[in-house]
Amino acid sequence: MKASHRIVGIVGAILATAALIVFTIEYDWMGTLIADDMEPIDTVYRALTIASIPFFIIICAILAFCLVEFRAKPEDDDEKDGAPFHGSTKIEIVWTIIPTIVVMALGLYAWTVLDKVEAAQPNSMTIKVIGQQFAWNYQYPEQDIKTGGDLVVPVNRPLYFEMTSADVIHSFYVPSARVKRDVADGFTTRIRFEPNKLGSYPIVCTELCGIGHATMRSTLRVVTPAQFTAWVAAQKSAKAPKPTGANTDPQTWPGAFKNSESSK
Amino acid sequence: MEAHAAHDDHGHMPVANSSANVNREWLGMVLFITSELMLFGSFFAAYFFIRVVQGDPWMPEGQELPKYVAMANSAILFSSSATMHWALEGIKHNNRKALKTGLVLTILLGATFFGIQVSEYVHLGFLPKDSAQASVFFSLTGLHGAHVVVGLIILIVVANRAFKGHYGPEKEKHWGVEIPGLYWHFVDVMWLFVFTTLYLL
Amino acid sequence: MAASLRSPGWYRAAFSMAIGWVVAFVLVTGLRLILGWQQEISWESITTVSLITVPVAFLYGIGCMDYWLYWLSGKPTKVDDHADHGARKWQDYFHFNTDHKVIGIQYICTTFFFFLIGGMLAMVFRAELIAPGMQFVDAQTFNGLFSSHAALMIFLFMVPVFAGIANYVLPLMLGAPDMAFPRLNALSFWFLPIAGVMMCLSFIVPGGAFATGWTAYAPLSMNAPMGQTFFSIAAQFAGSSSILTAINFLVTIITMRAPGMTFWRMPLLGWANFATSLLVVLATPFVAGSQFMILFDRALGMNFFDAAQGGDSVMYQHVFWFYSHPAVYIMVLPGFGIISEVISTHARKPVFGYRMMAFSLLAIIVLGFAVWAHHMFVAPMQNWIRIPMMLTTMLIAVPTGVKVFSWLGTMWGGVIHMRTPMYWAFGFITMFVLGGISGVMLAVVPFDIAVSDTYFVVAHFHYVLFGGSLFTIFAGIYHWFPKMTGRMYNESLGKWHFWLTFISFNGTFGPQHLVGLEGMPRRVADYAEQFAAWNMFISISSFVLGASVLIFLYNMIYSWRSGPIAPANPWHAHTLEWQVSSPPPMFNFDEVPTVVGHPYEYGVPGARHGIFKEPEPVVATVGAPAEETVAEGATGADDTSSTDGDA
Numbered sequence A: 001m002k003a004s005h006r007i008v009g010i011v012g013a014i015l016a017t018a019a020l021i022v023f024t025i026e027y028d029w030m031g032t033l034i035a036d037d038m039e040p041i042d043t044v045y046r047a048l049t050i051a052s053i054p055f056f057i058i059i060c061a062i063l064a065f066c067l068v069e070f071r072a073k074p075e076d077d078d079e080k081d082g083a084p085f086h087g088s089t090k091i092e093i094v095w096t097i098i099p100t101i102v103v104m105a106l107g108l109y110a111w112t113v114l115d116k117v118e119a120a121q122p123n124s125m126t127i128k129v130i131g132q133q134f135a136w137n138y139q140y141p142e143q144d145i146k147t148g149g150d151l152v153v154p155v156n157r158p159l160y161f162e163m164t165s166a167d168v169i170h171s172f173y174v175p176s177a178r179v180k181r182d183v184a185d186g187f188t189t190r191i192r193f194e195p196n197k198l199g200s201y202p203i204v205c206t207e208l209c210g211i212g213h214a215t216m217r218s219t220l221r222v223v224t225p226a227q228f229t230a231w232v233a234a235q236k237s238a239k240a241p242k243p244t245g246a247n248t249d250p251q252t253w254p255g256a257f258k259n260s261e262s263s264k
Numbered sequence B: 001m002e003a004h005a006a007h008d009d010h011g012h013m014p015v016a017n018s019s020a021n022v023n024r025e026w027l028g029m030v031l032f033i034t035s036e037l038m039l040f041g042s043f044f045a046a047y048f049f050i051r052v053v054q055g056d057p058w059m060p061e062g063q064e065l066p067k068y069v070a071m072a073n074s075a076i077l078f079s080s081s082a083t084m085h086w087a088l089e090g091i092k093h094n095n096r097k098a099l100k101t102g103l104v105l106t107i108l109l110g111a112t113f114f115g116i117q118v119s120e121y122v123h124l125g126f127l128p129k130d131s132a133q134a135s136v137f138f139s140l141t142g143l144h145g146a147h148v149v150v151g152l153i154i155l156i157v158v159a160n161r162a163f164k165g166h167y168g169p170e171k172e173k174h175w176g177v178e179i180p181g182l183y184w185h186f187v188d189v190m191w192l193f194v195f196t197t198l199y200l201l
Numbered sequence C: 001m002a003a004s005l006r007s008p009g010w011y012r013a014a015f016s017m018a019i020g021w022v023v024a025f026v027l028v029t030g031l032r033l034i035l036g037w038q039q040e041i042s043w044e045s046i047t048t049v050s051l052i053t054v055p056v057a058f059l060y061g062i063g064c065m066d067y068w069l070y071w072l073s074g075k076p077t078k079v080d081d082h083a084d085h086g087a088r089k090w091q092d093y094f095h096f097n098t099d100h101k102v103i104g105i106q107y108i109c110t111t112f113f114f115f116l117i118g119g120m121l122a123m124v125f126r127a128e129l130i131a132p133g134m135q136f137v138d139a140q141t142f143n144g145l146f147s148s149h150a151a152l153m154i155f156l157f158m159v160p161v162f163a164g165i166a167n168y169v170l171p172l173m174l175g176a177p178d179m180a181f182p183r184l185n186a187l188s189f190w191f192l193p194i195a196g197v198m199m200c201l202s203f204i205v206p207g208g209a210f211a212t213g214w215t216a217y218a219p220l221s222m223n224a225p226m227g228q229t230f231f232s233i234a235a236q237f238a239g240s241s242s243i244l245t246a247i248n249f250l251v252t253i254i255t256m257r258a259p260g261m262t263f264w265r266m267p268l269l270g271w272a273n274f275a276t277s278l279l280v281v282l283a284t285p286f287v288a289g290s291q292f293m294i295l296f297d298r299a300l301g302m303n304f305f306d307a308a309q310g311g312d313s314v315m316y317q318h319v320f321w322f323y324s325h326p327a328v329y330i331m332v333l334p335g336f337g338i339i340s341e342v343i344s345t346h347a348r349k350p351v352f353g354y355r356m357m358a359f360s361l362l363a364i365i366v367l368g369f370a371v372w373a374h375h376m377f378v379a380p381m382q383n384w385i386r387i388p389m390m391l392t393t394m395l396i397a398v399p400t401g402v403k404v405f406s407w408l409g410t411m412w413g414g415v416i417h418m419r420t421p422m423y424w425a426f427g428f429i430t431m432f433v434l435g436g437i438s439g440v441m442l443a444v445v446p447f448d449i450a451v452s453d454t455y456f457v458v459a460h461f462h463y464v465l466f467g468g469s470l471f472t473i474f475a476g477i478y479h480w481f482p483k484m485t486g487r488m489y490n491e492s493l494g495k496w497h498f499w500l501t502f503i504s505f506n507g508t509f510g511p512q513h514l515v516g517l518e519g520m521p522r523r524v525a526d527y528a529e530q531f532a533a534w535n536m537f538i539s540i541s542s543f544v545l546g547a548s549v550l551i552f553l554y555n556m557i558y559s560w561r562s563g564p565i566a567p568a569n570p571w572h573a574h575t576l577e578w579q580v581s582s583p584p585p586m587f588n589f590d591e592v593p594t595v596v597g598h599p600y601e602y603g604v605p606g607a608r609h610g611i612f613k614e615p616e617p618v619v620a621t622v623g624a625p626a627e628e629t630v631a632e633g634a635t636g637a638d639d640t641s642s643t644d645g646d647a
């Protein structure tokens, strides 16, 4: 291979790395984020991707180099062998130690992020979530409301969810808040986040739960505190619309919360 | 593998090299027992999660296990390991009588154990479906019972062959006793764990 | 007719299966009569029991048990009975056979058959997913489609196809005349069609195919229709098959290597299968346990998972993943072995860091047992478990990385022949690295919480399983095709197959990362409008991907029938399987070869791996991996009658 080709290759690889890194930083990978305190999760994703790009590029570059440089020439004898080179302990140590350090550093970093995003918040509003084939039901103990409709929450107030299931396992997933947790009969699982953006966002079930799994969706409606108070009042009045979907009264479900002590 | 070579009158298959100083059947049985251990392990995992992680009482109210019957029964099963060992030692010293008596005694003891276990099931007064603990109890003892039955069938075959004059004191001629014996010892040792965790702890 | 009913074969199998069904009927109905139950005939219970009795009867009928029954009756053993050995005509492949080469082909063809079925199921549900809303099938059918797709691909293709390749190649590589337990080998093979047919049959039972995913999570699977029982029992047959094969491999590898082949002179495919088989023996019983519990819950009314009765549904996940994480390595470690063989052979270079290659396999299996809960980061599991599991999972990338770098080191400075197997090896390295990268990302708990159970995970495991494992399978099939069939495959069709697959594979699974990141859940029959464009693209790519398999099939069938005759050693490789004719003689070697050196000594002057002569005193010192002895033995061997089959 000519030296100029080599330079072109190396420059190309560096440019590709740089371009991919810039793209990773700029691109909106996971859509709207409504919870500022979950921002570190998006950062983790970007950090992981950026750490991986050089690895991938180096591997591809070496493969490409081998392909060009070491490819058998048409005139080569079929039995012409490569160099009888069996390895090098030094380089093996290097490529064991460096990835170990990289992954452990990323792991420790991720650990701190996990602690941060799961840390308890003062003044949070508790909402109970009950999954059921095939709908989500919500109870607001503070406001004494039950609903099978939208999950309506006030903006800028930390939310604390206590979740269980009336039947099989479901998974409560709010893509725009980057949180997800399974709900299972006999367990209470907990998640938290604080919505900071007004609007409506999807809630989906991500644990296969039967025939209606794909359509087991709900809506998160982040509203102003005033709207929230109004909504609570409307719910409490007798004329409040009955829960939609396939819901019955959550209190009558056999499984709901009966065994919450066994949760961890 | 010399034994194989001696029989090799077809002349086609070259004798495989013996690259490790172990008997193939014996090694196969050891590996099989390892996987059996893991199978029991999966049910012990169920036991662990229900009793320890979840902290449910063992056993629930009104589902007591007959500890002392099981203890006596364990003694019966453990003694069958001794008779099995005796049978093997017998054939190693060309004592065919010890081989035959040992095998028959082992089979009888094993069958007694199994009979008592079945009658325990009948008299327990609860069913596998009555609680998660009962499910674990019945499946662990049942799994073990199934192994006893398989062991008994193998031992009956071995005994049959012993009465027909097979086996001998040479090393390669009593693998046919030693390997089923290994399985039987495994069944007994497994019972030690099943018994301790289910009945005693 | 009467005679054919007495001798093993399909007639006897059909007949005994009928008897097996009658036995199930009588057993169940009789028991219900004795117990005085209301409804004497319960078709569901009869079917459940017959799912055990009919296959056992089939195994008897086809001839798997004849010898053992003979032995049980107390007659003297016939150690050297080779009546069931070797295939003379193509029909022999449809009968009980104890020749590892026949069994290997039987395995490969059977598993590819189920691969095609699994693939067609995927085509159907990709068609359904081409647009939001429901187009062709209803939601229940959809769930059945992806569940049986996954179950067939994992239990009937990925796991056993490697057993098939190794079945054919490994004894040859080790210099053994056969596997350690040929009859057990045949039995393990015949478990497979049973498992596969059972899974497929679940489509025609009331309630439809099992629809709870390949993971069959409790409690969903407890009350699912009949098809679920088909899955649970089929998984038992497939699992038993892998355990018995693994025992067979282990015993073969430990006790039947050719004289002089120490562990450190064993080809890496041997090491890979050694590690995989250890994993299978230790882990597969757990999937058996998990399916037993499901079966007991379903058939006997037990309560392992019902919270109201004190059961624990998360326990199912622990038991299941304690097998199923190792299972993902069961599905790729043999592929690592294949890639090491392929790269070293076609780059004509010794494997870089041979010992580290072996050690990293062992590191992977040890670590592999300590990571299972990374599949449960969002499950109702104790929170603290997530951290150690995250760290072990990330660590497992290190030995995996060592292997990748060593493959690059192997190519470096070689003489690379870009034949079809090498294309697949290149494809494998790049795609598997991408899958490994997304794997490490998924190991990171805060990120996994966001994307677990979305299409991002689907993309990850298709990159490691399709771009990883399946590419190694293709590499291996092309690499050993001349050995297995005695014919050469068509190179240009092989390359077409590669490029079409490689491009459409990335078109299919690459965008799944994106929709996953945006929050599209997996296992859904319908999805939000926002994912429509990508899904259309994915579906269309997947059809091209499906079509690319046809090129492969055509190449295989056409070349097998009328490809050019293959020389014994078309790649001029050093390992033992290439030193005998293509295909090898009935008992592999007319005389057991003696191994005098390492398997990959390309470029080392005068180096030999195996020689065909009686062991000389000079090779009595084998066991010590001393390089000098090897070289001496090798040069001394030049004048002996070697059957090195260079044509």
Ligand code: HEM
Pocket: C215, C328, C329, C331, C332, C374, C375, C393, C394, C396, C397, C400, C435, C436, C437, C438, C439, C440, C441, C442, C443, C444, C448, C451, C452, C453, C457, C460, C461, C464, C465, C468, C469
């Ligand atoms: C670098 C090595 C790897 C790491 C760190 C890794 C990590 C992970 C993690 C954390 C998950 C769980 C994701 C979730 O459900 O949220 C996962 C899923 C999965 N991985 Fe990997 N993985 C690796 C390699 C592999 C390999 C080699 C295979 C198979 C050949 C594989 C097959 C799978 C499969 C099939 C699933 C999905 C299982 C399911 O939920 O159905 N992975 N992987």
Ligand SMILES: [Cu+2]
Pocket: A170, A171, A205, A206, A207, A208, A209, A210, A212, A213, A214, A216
């Ligand atoms: Cu769901």
Ligand SMILES: [Cu+2]
Pocket: C324, C325, C328, C371, C372, C374, C375
């Ligand atoms: Cu895993």
